[in-house]
Amino acid sequence: MCxxxxxxxTRGTRSFDRGQILRMNDRIAHRGPDDFGTHLEPGLALGHRRLAIIDLSPAGHQPMENDAGDLVIVFNGEIFNFMEVRAELEALGHRFRTHSDTEVILHGWTEWGEKCLDRFRGMFAIVLWDRKQEVLFLARDRLGIKPLYYAQMADGRIAFASELKSLLEIPxxxxxxxxxxxEDYFAYGYIPDPKxxxxxxxxxxxxxxxxxxxxASHATSRPYWDVTYKADPRxxxxxxxxExxxxxxQDAIRLRLVSDVPLGAFLSGGVDSGAVVAMMAGMMSDPVNTYAIGFEHRDYDERRYAQEVADRYHTRHTxxxxxxxxxxxxxxxxxxxxxxxxxxxxxxxxxxxGLAREHVTVALSGDGGDELFAGYRRHRWHSYEQGVRDRLPLWLRRPVFGTLGKLYPKLDWAPKVLRAKTTFESISYTAAEAYFNSVSVLPNRTRPKLFSSAFRSSLQGYNALSVLRGVMDNAPVEHELSRVQYADxxxxxxxxxxxKVDRASMAHGLEARVPLLDHKFVEFTATIPPELLLDGRQGKMAFKKSLEPYLSHETLYRDKMGFAVPLESWFRGPLKDKIRQAVQSPVLADSGFFDQRYLTRLVDEHQSGRSNHSASLWAILMFQSSLKHLRVG
Incomplete structure (x- = not known):
């Protein structure tokens, strides 16, 4: 992990400043505290920070060149099946000088070119320079576990880095x-790829x-992998x-236990992390190291559920x-x-x-289970509402339920049964519009109010819905539930x-591995019939039923909690001054993006208790903080 x-x-062989590469490299020192290296030649400069996980010897140093000296690579991640690929390459006559997965990528490129990616199981961002062919090769893993930013400059340079902060070192x-x-950020709460x-x-x-x-004047990216949702009748x-x-x-987890440094797992007490720990316990001779955090407030605390799994599998639990x-x-x-x-x-x-890094260098996580097995509440609601939408034509739904949605008040304070505004709106929408409404931090009805008229004009009609619509309209699926899973x-x-997990783990020099996102496992889950995933108020049924021999009924079937943070009370209490200062800050005002009166109104309504705008205010606070760090206005 690095x-x-x-x-x-791209145009020639100009020289680059080693000092600049070192500055870019130093900005991501947290990702690789064990070693660093640079490589400069005419027209190319590479830097690398290493967190040593496999082959701790200096032979694993990067940037790494092949024996012939015509290839050089920098690589972030792990190829978990590298020994299998190495054996295949050795049978073809390749000889290795290290025990690292990085060298396997070099030989894989020599043998198969870009098709080498088809053989790799893992998480990776790869940049490889082939001097003989004069081609730069960049690749990112199938699910996007590892990041890769790039900038194509007007003078023909391409700069790339694991984190944006390194590119900011380019004057x-x-x-x-x-x-x-x-616009995308205030809709989704993050900026979707490739923007x-x-x-x-x-x-x-x-x-x-x-x-x-x-x-060549320009390079374009293209996909090398996708997943198709098609139910297997078997x-x-x-x-x-x-069965x-x-x-x-078990195979996906076994591959991710390969490590030359201490290894453990996150254990939240939920289904996904519990499944990972249960399988690890059956494969390891020593107790599994598990880590959980809790809160003093019982509504946010899952420690008792994590402890139950830890006790069952006799983990070394912290x-x-x-x-x-x-x-x-x-x-x-x-x-x-x-x-x-x-x-x-x-x-x-x-x-x-941070807690895990005090004891281990690698931690397995259960991320991905909700996407693979329809575990979010919005999956159930979308399926229910889509059933209504399918029975009524859009020309009828749009005016009838759209009008009801506009007229019905937004009752944040009321019992859920009385909060019908969102449901009415969703039924009046197309499937993509409805799902967009369910995942949005600020939905279409309120988001434009956030922005100034000048900013809205600069969008030239662009709406963040187009991201989700583009994915859902082209999804290789047979069923509407699969469509929203694919979108997620x-x-x-x-x-x-x-x-979230990459930045939080790498900030501590911790490698987080995600076995549920092994691409072979993902491809299998896409063949599970959708009717086996949902059962009334329960999602992830196919996964939960499979895990009944391994986890308790309460662990499998209790309501999902997640990592909750009490934003609503924060912005009425200890952060009330901070959020008011943020919305009134010169950073936001000078950007020209916002309607300052509306920002103030959001704070006033939230702090008076009339409405809960905590998600919107958090998004605004983090945007303001980011602008300060990006040094833009």
Whole structure:
């Protein structure tokens, strides 16, 4: 697990300053505290920070060249099946000088070119220079576990890095904010790939590669992997699913136990982390090291559920109580994530990563289970509402339920049964509009009020809905539930969940591995019939039924809690002055993006108790903090 940076000259062989590469590299020192290296040649400069996990010897040093001296690579991540691929390459005549997975990528490129990606199981961002072919190869893993930013400069340079902060060390990098990315952020709470907050910088999308030949004017990325949702008729019962699922899950976890450093797991007490720990316990001779954080407030605390799993599998369990008023992290998060990032669960995630790093260097997580098995409440609601939409034509739904949605008051304070406004609106929408409404931090009815008229004009009609609509309209699925799962897999999972875990873990020099996102396991889950995933108020039924021999009934079937943060009370209590100062700050006012009166109104309504605008206010606070760290206005 590491970090990488570099600059490539697409037009020629100009020289690059080693000092600049070192500065870019130093900005991500937290990603690789064990070693660093640079490589400079005419037209190319590479930098690398290493967190040593496999092959701790100096032979694993990067940037790494092949024996012939015509290839050089910087690589962030792990190829978990590298020994299998290495054996295949050795049978073809390749000889290795190290025991690292990095060298396997070099030989894989020599043998198969870009098709080497088809053989790799893992998480990775790869930048490889082929001097003989004069081609720069960039690739990102299938699900987007590892990040890769790049900027194509007007003078023919391509700069790339694991984190945006490294690219900010390039003095002439344009710093103009991308208005469409701002619109996306206030809709989703993160900036979906391939955009970044800056016009000049993009993210290589998950499952994509890029080839840039020297002398070519421009490079474009293209996908090398996708997942198709098509039910397998053989998986016609929960028992049939279990018989196929458990061996695949065990295989994915077994691959991720390869490590030359101490290893453990996050244990929240939920289904996904519990499943990972249960399988680990059956494979390891020593007790599993598990880590959980808790809160003094019982409504936010899952320690008792984590302890039950820990006791069942006799893990070496460590917990720590975190103050629910842990708002000292607010400003630090903006620096950590570079781009605006509005998932407040980044705070407890950061804390549990810090706890784990006190004992281990690698931790397995259960991320991805909700996307793969339809575990979010919005999946159930979407399926229910889609059933209504399917029975009524859009020409009837749009005026009838749209009018009801407009007329019905927004009753944040009322019992759920009386909060019908959102339901009426959703039934009046298309499937993409409805799902967008359910995932939005600020939905379409309120988001435009946030912005100034000048900013709305700059969008030229662009709406963040187009991101989700583009994914859902082209989803390779047979069922509407699969459509929203696919949408989450392509947007929310890499943009929010995996970004959150990558930055929080790497800030502590901790490698987080995500076995549920092994691509072979993902491809299998896409063949489970959707009717086996939902059962009334229960999601993830196929997964839960498969795990009944391994986890208790309460662990499997209790209501999902998640990493909650008490934002609503924060903005009426200890952070009430901070949020008011944020919305009135010159940073936001000078941007020209916002209707300052509306920002103040949100604070007034929230602090008076008339409405709960906590999610919107958090998004605004994190945007303001990010602008300060990005040094743009």
């Amino acid at each position: 970090g990488l940076v570099g600059i490539f000259d 002439d990098l344009p710093r103009d904010l991308d208005p469409m990315a701002v 970044s907050i800056l016009k000049s910088v993009r993210k290589l999308a998950p499952g994509h590669l890029m080839l840039q030949r020297r002398g 998986l016609n019962s929960h028992e049939a699913v279990k 196929a699922l458990i061996p695949l899950l 917990t720590r109580v975190v103050n629910p008023d842990d708002f000292d992290l607010v400003d630090h998060l903006a620096a950590l994530y570079d781009e605006p990032f509005a998932d407040s669960s980044a705070m407890p995630t950061y804390r549990v990563c 897999l392509k947007t929310y999972l890499p943009g929010d969940i995996l970004t």
